[in-house]
Amino acid sequence: MPLDAALEARLRAAGQGHLAEAVRAADPADAAGLLAQVEELDLELLRRLVDELVLAEPEAHDLGHIGPPETVPLPTDELGAARDAEAAAEGEAALREGRVAVVLLAGGQGTRLGFDGPKGDYPFGAVTGRTLFAHHAAKIAAVRARYGAALPWYVLTSPVNDADTRASFAASDWFGLDPASVRFVVQGTLPAVDRATGRVLLEAPGRLALSPDGHGGLLSALRRTGALDEMAGEGITTFFTFQVDNPLIRVADPVFLGHHLAAGADMSNLAVRKREPLEPVGVIAGIDGGTGVIEYSDLPDELAHARDDDGQLVLWAGNIATHCIEVAFAWELTEGGLRLPFHRAVKKVPYVTADGAEVRPDEPNAVKFETFIFDALPFAGASVTVEASREEQFSPIKNASGADSPESCRRDCNRLWAGWLEAAGVRVPRDTSGEPVDIEIDPRFALDPAELAARVGPDLVIDGPTALGPAPAGA
Ligand code: UTP
Numbered sequence: 001m002p003l004d005a006a007l008e009a010r011l012r013a014a015g016q017g018h019l020a021e022a023v024r025a026a027d028p029a030d031a032a033g034l035l036a037q038v039e040e041l042d043l044e045l046l047r048r049l050v051d052e053l054v055l056a057e058p059e060a061h062d063l064g065h066i067g068p069p070e071t072v073p074l075p076t077d078e079l080g081a082a083r084d085a086e087a088a089a090e091g092e093a094a095l096r097e098g099r100v101a102v103v104l105l106a107g108g109q110g111t112r113l114g115f116d117g118p119k120g121d122y123p124f125g126a127v128t129g130r131t132l133f134a135h136h137a138a139k140i141a142a143v144r145a146r147y148g149a150a151l152p153w154y155v156l157t158s159p160v161n162d163a164d165t166r167a168s169f170a171a172s173d174w175f176g177l178d179p180a181s182v183r184f185v186v187q188g189t190l191p192a193v194d195r196a197t198g199r200v201l202l203e204a205p206g207r208l209a210l211s212p213d214g215h216g217g218l219l220s221a222l223r224r225t226g227a228l229d230e231m232a233g234e235g236i237t238t239f240f241t242f243q244v245d246n247p248l249i250r251v252a253d254p255v256f257l258g259h260h261l262a263a264g265a266d267m268s269n270l271a272v273r274k275r276e277p278l279e280p281v282g283v284i285a286g287i288d289g290g291t292g293v294i295e296y297s298d299l300p301d302e303l304a305h306a307r308d309d310d311g312q313l314v315l316w317a318g319n320i321a322t323h324c325i326e327v328a329f330a331w332e333l334t335e336g337g338l339r340l341p342f343h344r345a346v347k348k349v350p351y352v353t354a355d356g357a358e359v360r361p362d363e364p365n366a367v368k369f370e371t372f373i374f375d376a377l378p379f380a381g382a383s384v385t386v387e388a389s390r391e392e393q394f395s396p397i398k399n400a401s402g403a404d405s406p407e408s409c410r411r412d413c414n415r416l417w418a419g420w421l422e423a424a425g426v427r428v429p430r431d432t433s434g435e436p437v438d439i440e441i442d443p444r445f446a447l448d449p450a451e452l453a454a455r456v457g458p459d460l461v462i463d464g465p466t467a468l469g470p471a472p473a474g475a
Helices: 005-013 018-025 028-040 043-055 078-096 132-147 162-171 217-224 227-233 254-262 301-305 327-334 373-379 406-423 449-455
Strands: 100-105 153-157 182-186 189-191 202-204 210-212 238-243 267-273 283-287 290-294 317-326 343-347 366-370 385-387 439-441 466-468
Touching: 005 018, 005 028, 005 043, 018 028, 043 189, 043 343, 043 366, 078 132, 078 254, 100 217, 132 162, 153 162, 153 217, 162 182, 182 217, 182 227, 189 366, 217 227, 217 327, 217 373, 227 327, 238 254, 238 327, 254 267, 254 317, 254 385, 267 373, 290 373, 317 327, 317 373, 327 373, 406 439, 406 449
Parallel strands: 100 153, 100 238, 153 182, 267 385, 439 466
Antiparallel strands: 189 210, 238 317, 267 317, 283 290, 283 317, 343 366
């Protein structure tokens, strides 16, 4: 296929001349598609990323002065309870007045889980096989009903899973929600490059190896697609972001919203206590007088293990990528291009060679570029970090087995929901090791223990796996 000389010159200047050859060599059926992908590349950005993150020697960067973050702790006494009640009132008012939207981060590739399809379609429910999407939808429906809130739901997808995600929502009749209240936002992609040469890889002779640009891409996607305008037009000032793979999260929790709003924060975080010093989660820390997140891969062991006088981890605050963000702050961060730094991720990426041979590497061969939403924190004028109970709010499905897997998530859901039932006076059978039977509580039946206690009592008999509430759509 003929190639525009100016484009070829730009490709060569960017160190990507092999893409000109690939377009020329592509089958006529593939050539137009490949050319379109090549034309879409931001070659100036790519040049910079390759120079700084692939070809340059990685620099040991100074982490700055690190300490524990300032947090709103879990309530342990009346004072704490009163403080949270005050925050809840503020958060509830914002929900009632329609000032809040929720944004689900669901653009990832879910490579570790290895599930065929969008991660949100994963049937995590122990009893009904409810999917993550169905469960999040039920929570959103319950929050809307409780507060009479509009609470539009933005779902961040990526070109990898956008069509499948939309199809899944359509097939489940938008999980009973008004389709106009569910809005899809597609994030951008960046090419994976060879880690030795920085040349863009092709996943097939007519196709570049593209992957989502990281969850920081949420901000540019919200701006590019007009979602930020839409929010502003609807009087939304704040959005709550959460991850698709954590079914326990309290979606748009008024307490968290309230602390964020009361502090006049630009961006706030939810933190859980780390399970162990080297748990692979980022840590929220005080950095040079502000707040930031250090990725676990960047955290020196010595810092990860540091303990205070009480023997507690100094950097205890695990980041669970759940934030409240001001719409105005998202505007600021994306003015004239996204202001977040790029990170490199070294991964195994299958590719084809110039003569069309397919290679499935055994070792990481490629670099992907990603931005992270938490890198926005240092730009925030004010920020609040609120501690959340891990047992109540965090059990992600990341891996196919072991820690943070479907199995551990199912166990944590059972424990939590059995605890709610027992607090309501219901007897729940447990096995010899103390684990309860499989339980599911639909958020539309009860969003929290108090609501459950208002609905059920000691006369409820549970003698085997039990699901309470309406059957989830699409399960
Ligand atoms: P993770 O990186 O933990 O999970 O993303 P993943 O991408 O689903 O799975 P792996 O790493 O390939 O195994 C955390 C959250 O951020 C979203 C994911 O969908 C998940 O909810 N995410 C991640 C995006 O929305 N976009 C991205 O580019 C990356």
